[in-house]
Amino acid sequence: MVHGEGGMRLSKFKITNYRNILDSGWITTTNITAFVGQNEAGKSNLFEALYCLNPYVNGATYDDAEDWPVDDWKGRKDAKGKRVCEAYFALSEEDIMSLFSFARIRDEVSEGDGAVVDEEADTPELPHTLSIFAWKSYGFKTEFSIKDAHDLGLDVQKVSDWAQSNLPKFVLIQDYNFSGAQVELDQLKSRWDKVGRDNRHLLSTEDQTILIVLDLAQIDIDDFVEKGTTADGRTIRQFDKRAASAYLTQQFQRLWTQKKVKFDIDIDGPTLNIFAEDEAIGFPVRLYRRSTGFRWYVSFAWKFTHASDGEFENCILLLEEPGVHLHYSGQRDLLRVFEGLSENNTILYTTHLASMVDQANPERVRIVESRDNHLAINHGVVSTQAAPMAVIEASLGLTSDLSGMLGNRKVLIVEGGTDALILNKLSGILRDGSKTGLSDQVYLWPAATSTKAPMYAAFAIGQRWDAGVLLDSDEAGLAAKKKISEMNLKELAAGEGYEFRVLMLGTASGIKKTDVAIEDLFPDDFFRECVNRAYGIAIRNEDLPIDGSTLISKRVETVLKERHGKDLDKKRVLSEMLKEFDGWAKLSDLPKGTAASAEKLFQAINAAFMLN
Structure with a gap:
C-alpha cells in the first residue's frame, strides 16, 4: 500500500437513497471534519453508508430491505443499481507515481528475433493533481474511475485494480461497542463458524472487537482453542498471550x-479476560469494570491499530461521539490526538459536545440538520435549528440571551478579554476628555485567542450580524486573517448584502512597529514596569533583545525566561495594569502617546462601521 506525504485523502462525498438520507449533497471534508447535530438527524446513517464504500471489515454492504428510504418504499423494487455513496479521493504525489507505474498503457513491439518487449507509449508528464472517483450501489461492489483515464495513458481496468488495493480503509467506531466482559473462546469460534469465516461483519461488534484483539496478538482462534485442550498446549499458549499483552499495551x-x-490477556481454559493495570496503582482490574470512556478509547486504539496494520496511517476514521464519556481534559487530549493522526489519516467525527468543537478551525464544522425527517448538511457554523446551534453557541461562550443581544448590535470581535478591558478603559477616558472613543453602538466580543477568532467570525457572518474583527498585527493575527480570507467569509457577507470587516491593530492605530499587540498601545516602558512589579524583578530597557520582533511582550518574555526561568503570564501583568487604570481619570493621566494611538484606533473602528 502506498503512503505519500499525508497519503490519499477523502476530499468530498455524497450519500443518496439510504434510510433518512434522500440526497446529502456533496459534503467537502478536511483532514479533520466535525459533524454537529441533534440525535436522530442521521449522523449514524451518514457514517454507515460511507463506511460501506471501502470497509476495513470485509463484507459490509447495503441491504435494500433495511436501508432503502421508507418514505420511498415503492421505489425499492428498482433499488438494484441505485447509487448510495459517491466519493472523490485526492492522490498524493507518491500515489500518482505509483498509479502511473502500475496502470500506464504500454505498447508491445516485436524485435528482429521475434521476442516481444513492452515499451511505454509516449510518456506524458505526470499530473500534479489527480482524484479517484469511487461509488457503490445497491447490489454491486465498489467501482472506481479516473476522469479521462485513457487520455492520460492509463488502462481503465488497471486503474480500478490499483484503487481497490490502495484506497484508504474506512474504520467505523461507534459508542457502547466494547464491554470488556469475559469471552468464551469456544463459543465465539462456534458463532463465527455459524455465520461463515468470510462474514465477520455479521458478528456482534463485541465479537468483532475480540477477534481484532486476537488478530493483533497474531493468535489463530482455532489453534488457540485447540491448545487449551492439553497441558502442553496451555503452557505454550501462555507465551502467546504474554506477547499479545505487550503488543496491545504498546499500541x-x-x-x-x-x-x-x-x-494483560488472561486465559483460563476457554475463558478470555482482559485486565487493565494503571502503572501508578499497580493493581490489575478487569476491563469491563473500567469506565465507558476508557473502554471506548481501548476499542478505538485497537481497531485503528488493526485497520492500519499497526502503522496508524492511510485510514479514514469515522468516529461517532468520541469522547462523550471522557472528562474535559480527556476530550482536549483526544482533539490533540486527532491533530497528530490527521497528518496521515482523514478523521470524520460526530459530536454534540461544545468541548469537542475546535474553535481554532471553523472550516472543519458541518452542521447536520433534520428537514422534513431527512438529513441535510450545512457547511459552516450556523443553523436554523436549535439543537446544533446550542453546541456552537456553547463553544463560543454564548447563552441564547447574549446571542440575541449581540445580533442587535454592531459586534467587534477582539482576541481576548484583556483586549476588551483595555479598549473599554481607554475609550472612556478619551470620551471624557472630548476625544473620539469607541462608539456606544459597537459591542466588543472577546474570543479566547487569535487562533479562535475565525470561529467567532464565521458564526457572526452566518448569523448575518453587522460585525468585524480586530486582530493583532503579529504572526498569529496574520494567520487568523489568512484563515478568514480562505473561508471566503467576507465574500459570503458581501454576497448576502452585509459587510464583515477585518481590522489589523497596527494599521488601525497608526503605530509604526512591525508587530503590534494590544499592549503596544502603551509605551514599552509602561508594560515593562508592570512586568517588573508583577514578578518583583528589575528588567531594564537596555536588557530587551533586538530579535526581529517589535512586540514588547515577546521581548520582555525572552528576558524573563533567560534570566529568571519564568514564563510571561499576561493575567498576572494585567493585575498590575489594572492598578494603574484605577488612577487614570483624565487624558493627562495616560502614558505618553497612548491617547493619540487609541484615538486613531477608535476612529478607524467607528469608520469601519460607518459611525463617524
Whole structure:
C-alpha cells in the first residue's frame, strides 16, 4: 500500500437513497471534519453508508430491505443499481507515481528475433493533481474511475485494480461497542463458524472487537482453542498471550496520553479476560469494570491499530461521539490526538459536545440538520435549528440571551478579554476628555485567542450580524486573517448584502512597529514596569533583545525566561495594569502617546462601521 506525504485523502462525498438520507449533497471534508447535530438527524446513517464504500471489515454492504428510504418504499423494487455513496479521493504525489507505474498503457513491439518487449507509449508528464472517483450501489461492489483515464495513458481496468488495493480503509467506531466482559473462546469460534469465516461483519461488534484483539496478538482462534485442550498446549499458549499483552499495551499507549496503562490477556481454559493495570496503582482490574470512556478509547486504539496494520496511517476514521464519556481534559487530549493522526489519516467525527468543537478551525464544522425527517448538511457554523446551534453557541461562550443581544448590535470581535478591558478603559477616558472613543453602538466580543477568532467570525457572518474583527498585527493575527480570507467569509457577507470587516491593530492605530499587540498601545516602558512589579524583578530597557520582533511582550518574555526561568503570564501583568487604570481619570493621566494611538484606533473602528 502506498503512503505519500499525508497519503490519499477523502476530499468530498455524497450519500443518496439510504434510510433518512434522500440526497446529502456533496459534503467537502478536511483532514479533520466535525459533524454537529441533534440525535436522530442521521449522523449514524451518514457514517454507515460511507463506511460501506471501502470497509476495513470485509463484507459490509447495503441491504435494500433495511436501508432503502421508507418514505420511498415503492421505489425499492428498482433499488438494484441505485447509487448510495459517491466519493472523490485526492492522490498524493507518491500515489500518482505509483498509479502511473502500475496502470500506464504500454505498447508491445516485436524485435528482429521475434521476442516481444513492452515499451511505454509516449510518456506524458505526470499530473500534479489527480482524484479517484469511487461509488457503490445497491447490489454491486465498489467501482472506481479516473476522469479521462485513457487520455492520460492509463488502462481503465488497471486503474480500478490499483484503487481497490490502495484506497484508504474506512474504520467505523461507534459508542457502547466494547464491554470488556469475559469471552468464551469456544463459543465465539462456534458463532463465527455459524455465520461463515468470510462474514465477520455479521458478528456482534463485541465479537468483532475480540477477534481484532486476537488478530493483533497474531493468535489463530482455532489453534488457540485447540491448545487449551492439553497441558502442553496451555503452557505454550501462555507465551502467546504474554506477547499479545505487550503488543496491545504498546499500541494503546501511542494514542492514550493521560497515564500509562498495561494490559494483560488472561486465559483460563476457554475463558478470555482482559485486565487493565494503571502503572501508578499497580493493581490489575478487569476491563469491563473500567469506565465507558476508557473502554471506548481501548476499542478505538485497537481497531485503528488493526485497520492500519499497526502503522496508524492511510485510514479514514469515522468516529461517532468520541469522547462523550471522557472528562474535559480527556476530550482536549483526544482533539490533540486527532491533530497528530490527521497528518496521515482523514478523521470524520460526530459530536454534540461544545468541548469537542475546535474553535481554532471553523472550516472543519458541518452542521447536520433534520428537514422534513431527512438529513441535510450545512457547511459552516450556523443553523436554523436549535439543537446544533446550542453546541456552537456553547463553544463560543454564548447563552441564547447574549446571542440575541449581540445580533442587535454592531459586534467587534477582539482576541481576548484583556483586549476588551483595555479598549473599554481607554475609550472612556478619551470620551471624557472630548476625544473620539469607541462608539456606544459597537459591542466588543472577546474570543479566547487569535487562533479562535475565525470561529467567532464565521458564526457572526452566518448569523448575518453587522460585525468585524480586530486582530493583532503579529504572526498569529496574520494567520487568523489568512484563515478568514480562505473561508471566503467576507465574500459570503458581501454576497448576502452585509459587510464583515477585518481590522489589523497596527494599521488601525497608526503605530509604526512591525508587530503590534494590544499592549503596544502603551509605551514599552509602561508594560515593562508592570512586568517588573508583577514578578518583583528589575528588567531594564537596555536588557530587551533586538530579535526581529517589535512586540514588547515577546521581548520582555525572552528576558524573563533567560534570566529568571519564568514564563510571561499576561493575567498576572494585567493585575498590575489594572492598578494603574484605577488612577487614570483624565487624558493627562495616560502614558505618553497612548491617547493619540487609541484615538486613531477608535476612529478607524467607528469608520469601519460607518459611525463617524
